[in-house]
Amino acid sequence: MILFENVTKKYRGTAKPALDGIDLSVDRGEFVFIVGASGSGKSSCLRLILREDQPSAGRIHVLGQDLSKISSRKVPYFRRNLGTVFQDFRLLTNKTVYDNVAFSLQVIGKSRGFIQEAVPDTLEMVGLAGKSKRFPHELSGGEQQRVAIARAIVNKPAILLADEPTGNLDPATSLGIMQLLRAINASGTTVVMATHEAAFVDIMQQRVVELSQGVVVRDEVGGGYGETASIPVADLSAEGVQVLRTTEAVVRAALSPADTAETEPAETVEAATAAEAHGPAASAPAASEPAGADEVLAALQDRVAQIVPPETEPQHEASVFEEPRPFGDEAADIDDETVRPGGPQDRRIPAFLDPDRPLDPVRMSETGSLAEHLGLRRKDDDQTDVGPVR
Numbered sequence: 001m002i003l004f005e006n007v008t009k010k011y012r013g014t015a016k017p018a019l020d021g022i023d024l025s026v027d028r029g030e031f032v033f034i035v036g037a038s039g040s041g042k043s044s045c046l047r048l049i050l051r052e053d054q055p056s057a058g059r060i061h062v063l064g065q066d067l068s069k070i071s072s073r074k075v076p077y078f079r080r081n082l083g084t085v086f087q088d089f090r091l092l093t094n095k096t097v098y099d100n101v102a103f104s105l106q107v108i109g110k111s112r113g114f115i116q117e118a119v120p121d122t123l124e125m126v127g128l129a130g131k132s133k134r135f136p137h138e139l140s141g142g143e144q145q146r147v148a149i150a151r152a153i154v155n156k157p158a159i160l161l162a163d164e165p166t167g168n169l170d171p172a173t174s175l176g177i178m179q180l181l182r183a184i185n186a187s188g189t190t191v192v193m194a195t196h197e198a199a200f201v202d203i204m205q206q207r208v209v210e211l212s213q214g215v216v217v218r219d220e221v222g223g224g225y226g227e228t229a230s231i232p233v234a235d236l237s238a239e240g241v242q243v244l245r246t247t248e249a250v251v252r253a254a255l256s257p258a259d260t261a262e263t264e265p266a267e268t269v270e271a272a273t274a275a276e277a278h279g280p281a282a283s284a285p286a287a288s289e290p291a292g293a294d295e296v297l298a299a300l301q302d303r304v305a306q307i308v309p310p311e312t313e314p315q316h317e318a319s320v321f322e323e324p325r326p327f328g329d330e331a332a333d334i335d336d337e338t339v340r341p342g343g344p345q346d347r348r349i350p351a352f353l354d355p356d357r358p359l360d361p362v363r364m365s366e367t368g369s370l371a372e373h374l375g376l377r378r379k380d381d382d383q384t385d386v387g388p389v390r
């Protein structure tokens with residue numbers, strides 16, 4: 001689905017390449033974390049997948065397409081198969097929640113009927129059903145990121161690229177976003193996420209690709225955040241440890257790997273948080289906790305101490321709102337040839353957009369039944385997803 005062959009990216013005026021001979025292959029349906037210290041090349045990697053940039057050497061194939069062979073004119077069509085989420089949300093500040101999500105469908109020529117069904121159902125899926133008329137500045141940071149995610153998935157992309165999606169959010173809000181990304185992945189979407197969030201990487205036990213100075217130094221299934229990528233360890237106060245214990249219980253309940261979830265059904269964040277209301281003992285890790293808990297605890301300690309001073313309130317509001325990057329010249333492509341019989345606009349409304357289907361995507365992702373229920377498992381070949389790209 002994504003293939004890097006000996007890819008090097010050297011920016012003009014720089015001495016060292018940002019990416020130096022990268023080989024990487026991501027299969028359909030994978031959830032891949034890209035980790036590494038600042039400047040290791042994570043964002044460069046995502047930009048190349050998105051064809052925002054071109055490699056200096058090597059080849060990149062995405063969805064069966066050699067990206068070097070896609071003309072600039074066709075890049076916007078190619079990108080319709082990719083959803084993108086960024087640290088800074090990039091919402092349209094002068095549009096409502098509904099219009100932000102609808103806009104991404106309007107620019108690719110979706111019918112009004114499709115938009116009227118797809119947008120509310122997608123907003124419901126991301127937990128924003130009641131906030132469609134709000135403007136971005138009337139939402140918390142986590143809610144804004146949910147809008148950005150809704151916008152990214154409303155057209156059912158094959159791949160979701162997320163560049164530090166929780167970077168501006170407090171840990172509890174970040175957890176909700178991670179649950180959502182996990183549910184989206186369970187529905188069949190390949191997720192590639194660049195992150196510094198050591199705790200989530202450790203607990204989710206997905207594939208981890210670690211970059212160091214533009215080189216892949218680790219590619220591990222079920223890996224943790226790792227040493228090279230780690231942030232410095234900070235001293236923890238007693239209060240900080242308490243915050244940590246609370247957070248660990250919530251994070252573990254919400255993001256523990258699927259095999260754990262089968263024997264021990266995962267709680268939603270709300271349920272876990274409610275349990276904590278009964279006191280620290282209720283939320284403390286169980287005696288039968290799996291091996292490796294100490295490491296997870298240590299990772300959380302580092303993270304929490306870094307980003308949650310115990311005496312401060314969690315920050316929900318982002319301070320900077322940016323206009324999103326233009327979607328190439330998509331606005332000019334409303335009448336493009338993708339609007340054709342049998343094309344994307346003729347697809348039935350996906351099952352997950354059926355308003356009569358109440359579901360809890362997070363819980364269902366834990367049991368593995370989500371994709372089935374949503375009817376979203378992709379059976380078609382990668383290459384058939386690409387539409388008109390030639």
Ligand SMILES: Nc1ncnc2c1ncn2[C@@H]1O[C@H](COP(=O)(O)OP(=O)(O)OP(=O)(O)O)[C@@H](O)[C@H]1O
Binds near residue numbers: 011043
């Ligand atoms: N447009 C650019 N022009 C010149 N150099 C760049 C450009 N973009 C990135 N770089 C350099 O390429 C290297 C990799 O940057 P990149 O943004 O990919 O790293 P990153 O791992 O995403 O970092 P961070 O975690 O801080 O976001 C860095 O040395 C950076 O300074």
